[in-house]
Amino acid sequence: MAHLNVEFIQNLIAEIQSSRINTSEELEVFRLKYLSKKGLIAQLFEDFKNVSGEKKKELGKPLNELKKLAEKIFDDAKNSIAAASLAENKGEDYTRPAGLLPVGSRHPVSQMIEEIVEIFSRIGFSVMDGPEIEDDWHNFTALNFPPEHPARDMQDTFFVTKNPDIALRTHTSNVQVRAMESMKPPIRILAPGRVYRNEAISARSHCFFHQIEGLYIDKKVSFADLKQTLLYFTESFFGKSNIRMRPSYFPFTEPSAEVDVYWGLNNEVDYRITKGTGWLEILGCGMVDPNVLKACGIDPEVYSGFAFGIGIERIAMNRYQIPDIRMLSENDMRFLKQF
Structure with missing residues (x-):
């Protein structure tokens, strides 16, 4: 004591x-x-x-x-x-409680594709798939690419063999050609998938990426229908209702346009991604060229249509503020666990 x-x-x-x-x-x-x-x-x-x-x-x-x-x-x-x-x-203690397996998550690219497909499915678009190794007809010729078009050059296209008629597809428009060949109008499809370009890899570009393209073919389809469809998309996906359409050129559409959505200039990030203009480019589009309709066996005197294409990686990078496109394909678990 x-x-x-x-x-x-x-x-x-x-x-x-x-x-x-x-x-x-x-x-x-x-x-x-x-x-x-x-x-x-x-x-x-x-x-x-x-x-x-x-x-x-x-x-x-x-x-x-x-x-x-x-x-x-x-x-x-x-x-x-x-x-x-x-x-x-090096033994096993079988009396210990089992640990929970880590829960996986959806890749940001997959999340973007699923969200876009869901938005367009509300207005009757269905999903269609096609081959990533494609012949010249479906990848170029049927889409009104003339023989001298620069996209046919080796610097833009990965050819699978010495035969220049077989290559990795450069866009998912090949699915649109197959849809027009195998289906009768009205046609309303989405074609998501991976595409390949023989380009230098950097923080803003890659030799492979993902697109989702849309196609609508029917009687009396007009440019006004295209604009209204894209306005519905931008309101649903971005929550933005102010868009502009700038004249552009694509071999398979005429007239063609680039579509920008007004993003605003509310902070430093907005200035950077819009280059100080407030406008963000989101997709290319246009009315299907009559030559494409003819090549696929559709009478351009009776039917018309529009098409559009969206780059998925660009949208994912803007949505999640990802600074480098290479992060989306490097399978770094530290990055993927954030999603």
Whole structure:
């Protein structure tokens, strides 16, 4: 009882904190000294019963801290020694609870495709797929690419063999050709998929990326129908209703246009992605060229239609503020876990 004072308890706390327990033998010595029924802490609590009321208030708190500290150090050392022993023996502890498997997530490109498909499915568009290795007819000729068009050159196209008629598709428009060849109007399809271009890889461009193209063929389809469809898309996807259509050129559409959505200039990011204009380019589009309709066996005197194409990586980079397109294909788990 003579030892039961605050200074003595504080010295014991410091002594326990400095303990180094690395083996089962050292663990047992610690238990016997401090935590056994005849150990030091049990003796202190026995003495505590005979302390006067005023002194109980002074000694009760540090005494409880001493006991909790000793128990914690004992438990931590016990777990550490057990884990080290298990690792050394390379055994399996079948009594341990099973851990939860990590939950996967959808790739940002897949998320964008699914969202766009869902938006257009509300107005009757269905999804159609096609081959990534394509012949010249479906990839170029049927789409009104003349023989001298630069897209046919080796610098833009990956040819699979020495035969220039077989190449990796440069757009998903090949699916549109197959749809027009195999289906009768009205045709209303979406063609998502991976495409390939023989381009230098950088933070803003890659030799492969994803597109989703849309096609609508029917009687009396006009440019006004195209504009209204794209306005519906921008309102649904971006929450923006202000778009502009700039004249452009594509071999398979006439007239053709690039579509920009007014993004705004609310912060530094807006200035960067719109190059200070407030307008963000999102897709290309146009009315299907009559030559394309003829090549696919559709009478341009009876039917007309529009087509549009969206680059998925560009939209994903804007949506999630991804600075480098290469991050979308490097399979870095630190990046993918964010989605």
